[in-house]
Amino acid sequence: AQSVTQLDSQVPVFEEAPVELRCNYSSSVSVYLFWYVQYPNQGLQLLLKYLSGSTLVKSINGFEAEFNKSQTSFHLRKPSVHISDTAEYFCAVRDSGYSTLTFGKGTMLLVSP
Amino acid sequence: DTGVSQDPRHKITKRGQNVTFRCDPISEHNRLYWYRQTLGQGPEFLTYFQNEAQLEKSRLLSDRFSAERPKGSFSTLEIQRTEQGDSAMYLCASSLVVQGSYEQYFGPGTRLTVT
Numbered sequence: 284a285q286s287v288t289q290l291d292s293q294v295p296v297f298e299e300a301p302v303e304l305r306c307n308y309s310s311s312v313s314v315y316l317f318w319y320v321q322y323p324n325q326g327l328q329l330l331l332k333y334l335s336g337s338t339l340v341k342s343i344n345g346f347e348a349e350f351n352k353s354q355t356s357f358h359l360r361k362p363s364v365h366i367s368d369t370a371e372y373f374c375a376v377r378d379s380g381y382s383t384l385t386f387g388k389g390t391m392l393l394v395s396p
Numbered sequence: 397d398t399g400v401s402q403d404p405r406h407k408i409t410k411r412g413q414n415v416t417f418r419c420d421p422i423s424e425h426n427r428l429y430w431y432r433q434t435l436g437q438g439p440e441f442l443t444y445f446q447n448e449a450q451l452e453k454s455r456l457l458s459d460r461f462s463a464e465r466p467k468g469s470f471s472t473l474e475i476q477r478t479e480q481g482d483s484a485m486y487l488c489a490s491s492l493v494v495q496g497s498y499e500q501y502f503g504p505g506t507r508l509t510v511t
Binding site: 287289292315319324325326327328329332334373375377382383384385386387388389 | 400427429436437438439440441444451452487489498499500501502503504505
């Protein structure tokens with residue numbers, strides 16, 4: 284069975300500092316990987332995804348994630364965070380032969396001035 | 397298109413009562429998913445439909461839970477004889493199954509509190 288581990292439940296950072304949110308997964312087959320963001324009192328929004336091809340994927344608001352097959356990781360990074368990035372971030376995996384997503388427990392990113 | 401909508405947004409009920417939630421997916425999407433999210437956890441898959449057919453159910457979906465998508469459009473999730481452990485956010489998502497498309501679009505959720 285596939286599983287997703289987000290080791291950090293909370294990551295506090297100062298505005299304009301870099302951040303990395305870690306995600307590791309376990310799966311025996313090829314996978315698709317996703318990062319979702321959840322702002323307070325809102326639903327999940329897709330931030331970025333890896334399906335195939337280039338292992339580095341980027342979002343429109345400055346986040347990027349790199350698929351590392353040998354380390355089974357898909358860490359999320361941003362070189363300079365803003366207050367508005369404060370939210371909960373969920374990593375999710377989908378095995379290529381299945382339709383459902385398996386989520387990690389989430390990492391709360393807290394950006395302070 | 398206004399995205400995935402869910403109704404109600406909040407529901408408070410007493411233990412033992414039945415509750416029903418509704419999800420309206422993005423109009424052209426043929427797949428609809430239900431997830432449950434408890435405090436401090438990520439969403440957990442419950443069930444999904446392709447058009448009106450329920451294709452998969454998680455072992456989390458006890459016999460007190462039933463989901464329908466009668467006309468392949470909106471879906472309902474009913475919980476009978478609610479228990480305090482059913483308190484959670486119930487999320488609905490939809491997707492369009494076409495080559496290369498794997499994105500699920502989520503609604504705002506229905507927060508259930510069982511007292």
